[in-house]
Amino acid sequence: MKKLYATIGLFLASLLSAQVPQAFSYQTIAFNAAGAPIANGNVSFRISILDNSATGTVLYTETQTKTTNAKGLVNLNIGQGTATTGNFGGINWGTNTKFVKVEMDPAGGSNYTNVGVNQLMSVPYAQVSKTVVTGAGQGIILTAPNGTAYTLGINNSGTLSLPTTSGSSSSIPVSLYFYGSYNNFNASAAELLRNLNGNEKIGYKYLPAGTQFKFLAAQNTSAQVYGSGSQSTLVANGANFTISSNGFYRINIVSYGTSDNVFMGNINPSIYLNYSSSSSGTPPQTSTTTYNSSTNKFSINLIGVTSTNFSGFKILLPGGGSNSNQELLGDNLSDASFDVDGANIMIPNLTSTPKNYKIEFNINFDATGTYTITQI
16 A cells, blocks of 8 residues: 655745735655655645545646655645646635545556545635735735625725725625525535636536525625526525426526526436547447436436446536536545546456446535446
8 A cells, every 4th residue: 555644835925915926835755665755756736625524625726747755755845736627716714614635657657546634723824814805905814704805905095994895897796505495495405516617616416406595605604695697697585496397306506797597407417428530339228317306316228238348437417507517526545435527447357258248326516426337
């Protein structure tokens, strides 16, 4: 088993800087499978920031490749790697606990192994401070318990101005929770939408016809509630959104700078085959996707799979509503659990004789889930 020992250091020197660095430092010693430090070697890392728990929603993921020193020591600036999920600058460090998940490939490639998840006992304070201490003339942004942002200003004579609504182009909080009639509008059971690319929030859920829902700034009854405005815009204290028909929905909020729009797409997942024209034989066929609402499981048959015409698959979640972006679910650790944009899912022990398989899987609100593959 690969080993990794890590210590976390949060640099606070930039607390009062007008330009807060979008990173915090992480120092680690990398060990190989034999337990020896990897000296002067290239080591690849995949680092994720998780929300609320060690298995919580992935808010941000990046990759980095670094060269260790003679003792296997390497320094990372988390937030300055190559982002693969989310936006580091969009993380709301002031809400919920945060965890750092570290995965490593000691060979410097992309065959990552999970080597630990650690809670950030102190958030990166410089990141929190950027929402409070700003540049000259910009004022101080204060956020109320209900999620509403206000700005406290001061003029050149030292006179304070009363707080006004923040000048941000969008008043929607970075973290937003989904709840509705399906859970009796229980605020404590509201589900966190996953942030994508800094201007998009998304969640997946089966909802029966007539379901009404809204959004919350936090998981408590005193938090600001957001509902429907004109033309599917999201506004504070708006009306309920309503689902028109039974289905598995992609709930999508997209920020357009001055407004936030809600899209509700009734989608049907499918299998995306990793098949190219250079592969041998006829590609495997897939059946129509079925869904069992009582078990929350999808089922797809994969027909005519051989060792020559198959090189993996992913689950395709199509875009819904007016937003066409789609997502692919793979499996980075081959542990029968989904990862967004993960590696292709393989089927072992294939031969030249065609075989048929049944793929069953569930998809959670945050696009996590599990799957089984059974020969039929």
